[in-house]
Amino acid sequence: MLGMRIERPITNMMNVMVILIVCAALGFGCTPAEDRSESARVVLVFKHGKLSGDGTVLSGLLREFERRHPGVSVREELLPSSSDRQHQYYAMNLDGGQAPFDVLGVDTIWVQEFAQAGWITALDRFLPPAEQVQFFPGAIQAATFGNRLYAVPWYIDAGILYYRRDLLERHGLAPPTTWPELVRTAQLVLDAEQDAGLEGFVWQGKQYEGLICVALEVLRSNGSDLWGGDPERAEAGLQFLRETVAGYRITPVSVGMADEESTRQVFGAGHALFMRNWPYAWSLFQQEDSPVRGKIGIVPLPSFPGYASAPVLGGWMLAVPSGSPHRQEAGELIRFLTAPDAQRSVALEMGYNPTRRALYADGALVESRPLLKDLYPIFLAARPRPVTPYYLILSQALQPEVSAVVVGRKTPRVALDAARRQVTRVMGARDVSGVMDGL
């Protein structure tokens, strides 16, 4: 809205209000004379999901950007942290080309969809190909549509296994490298620590995007996939997830409602031995009042014997709506926020990990955040979800089916068959070649 995006000294508020009301009623984009004066400021609205950690770090960066760009100010507007809920908001607001924001945080899985729909604008001139190679290649691939870059990777994610180092040491056990080992280790520790009120293994089992990430990691670490791949090994992977709850009894039934934050709270309160989550939780566990501070470690996610660990590549990027009247300033803000200095402070002070690979060899940064050394090979090996404009259709067809397996309402075979029928029906005549065969 015009009145919200331009700030200037208002000498006669009533007049301006009247002009704006009349303009709005007539549907005109009128600009009162004062707005065209030299003193007009550009207000960039920066919409993104709520981050954890110290929010003043990001606002400090935005103030620094404003200092370097006189005449531009940035207003942060937060959305809930859930990827699915943010997608709903953006899909509603970007359609029609009049989005009420100039920069947005996008999940890696949306860039193809938003670019194909014409909702976001190409950003190659802010990050030319020579500089793109400095980023993790998986992230650049997810951000590239038709040979053009539509979003700049902001921070990177991959699934990892958190474990309680103190408890494993107490029982002379090593962190697991296979899923069967994880089950055995959890059962041993739970048996020995019966009075501790401990859960064995918590993960994200609610019906949403996070569940698809977990399921994909388990299936791929069994040599299969959620879309295509060996059907029997896919079923075995889903069955494993169900068994953690029903058969092995290392996972609470409530996992069927769990997302990143609720599992983080259980593990962070000292109530779980193992947790699958993204790296953001690490810094929160190291805070002074954290019950698990100094007692935890991370390792790559386990796999089934004979297969490799298969973390899913996640992370968030920054993009600009095609209809923004401030595309130049918005691109400059993205450039600033994804430059090495800004990425360094977001990593150090908020715990979100850099998308520029060189920062993992930056002595001072790695010394203050040694976790980066362990994360680097995991990020390099992390595999993207299908890079297609139809990803959300693929995911949403699977979400209720995988959830039905987790809560014991469907067998993996029935659920996977239903999901495949649903994908074929929804995708209809669209070209899905490559998407369904084992991406």
Ligand code: GLC
């Ligand atoms: C994290 C990841 C994102 C993923 C989401 C699922 O935010 O960075 O890529 O889609 O979790 O919940």
